[in-house]
Amino acid sequence: MLRIFPVLLVWLLSLLSSYAVQKFTIKDSRTLTGHIRYVVAKQAYIVGENGVTYKVALKDLDPQSLVYVNGWIRSKGGDDNYASWIDTSGRGFSASWPRTVYAPTRIDIQAKYQEFKKGHYVYESTHYRFVSDAKLEPKVVQRFAVLFETTYEYVMELPLNASGRYLEKEEKFKIYLFGNYRNYVRAGGSPGSAGVYLPRTQMVMVPLEMLGLEDRGGEWVYVKDVSNKVLAHELQHQLTGGTRFPAWYIEGSAEYVASTRYTHGAYHVVNGKTRMFDYVRDKDGLADGSGRRLGGRIAMMPLEQFMDLNYQNFSRGRVHENYAVALMLTYFFYHEDGNGDAAGMKAYIKALQKGKVEKEARKHLLRGRTHAELQEQFRRFCSTGGIAVEFP
Template sequence: MKNLLVAGVSLLICCDYALARTWTDVKGRSLEAEIVGKSDQTVDLKLSSGKTVTIKTATLSQKDREFVANWAPKTADKDALGGDIERYFSSEWPRLISADVGMEIDESRGDEGEFIYTSPHYEFISNAELSKSVVKRFALLFEATYLYVKALPLGNSKAHVASGQRYKIYLFEKMEQYYRAGGPVGSAGVFMGGKEIIMVPFRSLGLIKGSSSWRVDYDRTNKTLPHEITHQITDREYYAQGARGWYTEGLAEYVAATPYRSGKFSVNAADRAIEQYVTGFSRSDNRGRNLGTDIKAPDLKQFMDQSYASFTGGNGNYNYGFSALLVTYFCHYDGDEDAANLKNFLRALKAGKKGAEAQKELLAGRSWDELEAEISKGWSRRGVKIEFK
C-alpha cells in the first residue's frame, strides 16, 4: 500500500481535526486522516500535515471500503486547498472524449465589422466570413479538446468555466494579418497568455479558399491547435517554477498526440500514440518529434528546473518530446500507475509551493537518481531506452 505510508509519516498519526478517522489497510497498517474525495477506484485522504494523498480503495480494509462506498461530500464543504478543486482530482481517467456533433453555431457581427461565431465554450472572432458548417467543423476540435482537458483528473479548475463564459479565438484569413497581430513568424497558432486568447491563421484550421467561399480540407490534421488550446485552459499555478516547461508543454503534447477524429479523442490509446509521436512519426499523419527509441536524457532535476527561454530555445524539439514522455510516465507508469504522485505535485502547486518544495511530491521519498532509474525502467518495458546523464 505504497501511497498510504508516506515517507516521513509514522504508521499512526495523531490528528486534532474533527473529521479525521483511523484508516487501516489489508496488511493491518493504519493512520489518521480525513476523507476529502473519491472516485470509482481511489480515495483522497487529507493528513494532519495538510497533505492530501490518493490511494486505491482496494488496498483498504473491508470496513474502510464500506465507509468509502457510503461517503459523500457535503455540498458546503471546501477542500484542503480552500476551494472546490479537490473534486477535479478524483474522477476516473477518461477513455473516450466526444464533442456534441449536433451543437449549434451562432453568428453575429462585431463593432468593427468582424465576424463572430460562438459554440458552447468558444467565441471565434474572424476577419473574413465563414459558413456555419465550416466553423462547426473546426469548432468540434476546440470543444473536444476542452472536454478532454476538463475530464483529466489533474485538478485543472480553469477548464470548468461558468455557464455562458467562452474562450476567445482570433482567426486570420491571411498569414501577414496573423503576423501583424503578433503571431510568431513560422508558427501555426499561438496562445497569448497575457491576453488569454488564441490566434490562428485560416490555413492552420485546414481551410481552403474555393471560388466563392472557404471550405475544410478533410485530409489535413493539426497537432498545433490542441496543444495551444490546452495551454489556454491550463491553470496558472501549473506554470510555476519547477513545473513550467516540462509539465505545461508535456501536457499539451500529451493532449495533441492523442488520436483524434471528427470530434472524438481516443484517450485509451493515448500512451501508445504519444510513444510513436515522440520516438518517430505518428502513423496517422506522419508527424512527430522523432527522438528515436534510444534517448540520451539530461539530468532530470536540471531539466525540470530550466527557464522557459531555455526550454523553448535551440533544443526545443527534444525538450517538447521528452516532456511528453515524462508526463506520460507520471500519468500512467509511476508508482501504482494511478498518477498519485503527479496529483500531489499539482496539489502542491495549487497550494502556492514551487520548485524543490513542490517536486518533493513527485519524488515521493525517492532520490533524483532513484526517480531517473524508475523512469528509465518504466519506459524500457515499452521499448524506449532512456539513459540519464
C-alpha cells in the same frame, strides 16, 4: 517573444471580454470593474473589463470592496497570501481516467452580427468565442468547432482539475482566426506555425488555412481534414492556464493531449502508451504526419536539472528532445508511477494550485525518492518503449 500590435490587442481585448464583473473602489476614489483572478502576498490581481490585469494592494481597497475580496478568498479556501479562482476541493481530481471522449451531441454556432466591426466577424459555440477577419458561414464554423469543443471535453474529463472548468459566468475561451496568414504573423504568430497561445491575453490565434479551410473567391469552404496536433497542444495551454506549472509540465501535458489519437469528434485514450512512444520515436512520424521523430536514443541532462529548467531555457537548444522527454515524463507520472493512478501528479497539481512553491510541491512526485532514483525508474520506463534516454 511573441508580440501583438497594440491597436489590434486593444480591439481584441475589448471585443473578446465577456466576464461576470464586480466594482472595486480604491481608497483614492478610483474604481475598477472586473473580476478577481488571484490574491498573492496581500495583492489582488483583478482582470478588468478590457482584459488587462491590475494589481491592487488589499490595504488600498475601501471597506466594502475589502469585505468582498475577503469573502472571495474564504470561498476559495485560501488566505490573503495566496488564493486563486481555481477550486482545489478535490472534485476535479476524483473522476476515473477517460478511455474515449466524444464531442457533444450538438454544437450550435451563433453568429454575433451586431458585433461585426471593420471586417471582423464574431461567432460563439458553447465554450468558445471565435473572432475572424474573414466572413465565414456558420456551418463552416460548426465544422471546425467540433475539434475545439471535443478538446475541451477531453481536458475537462482528465481528473487533473484543469483551471478551465472554473470559468466565470458567461466567460468563453478566446480564439482569433486569420484569413490572411501575413496578418497572423504580424499579430505574433510564428512563421510556419499552425497556431499559438498568448498567455497574457489567454487567447489562441489560428490561421484559417490550418483548419482545413480554403478561400474560393471570397468564400471560405472546408476542403480537408488536417492534423489536430498543434491546435490541441495550444488549446491545452489555454484550458489549463493560470497555474504556475514548470516548463516541463506545461509542454509535457500539452504534448500528451496532442499525441492522443483524434478522429473527427473523438479522442481515443486507449492504447495511448504505444502511440506516445511511437510519437516520440518513429522517424517516419505517425499517420497524421505528427511526431517528434527522434529515433531510439536521446541524450539528456540529469533529470533534476531538466525539471528545474525555466521556460526560456526549455524552449531553446534541443527543443525536440526537451518536448519528447517532457511528454514521456508526464505520461510516466500519469500512468506508470506508483499504483498507476496519477496520485502523485494530482497531489502535485493541487499543491501548486493552492500556491505552494514548485520545490515544495515536487515532493509529491518524488514520494521519498531522490532525483537520481526517480531518474533511474524513468529511464527504465522509457526503455520499455524502445527509447534509450541517456543521462550523464
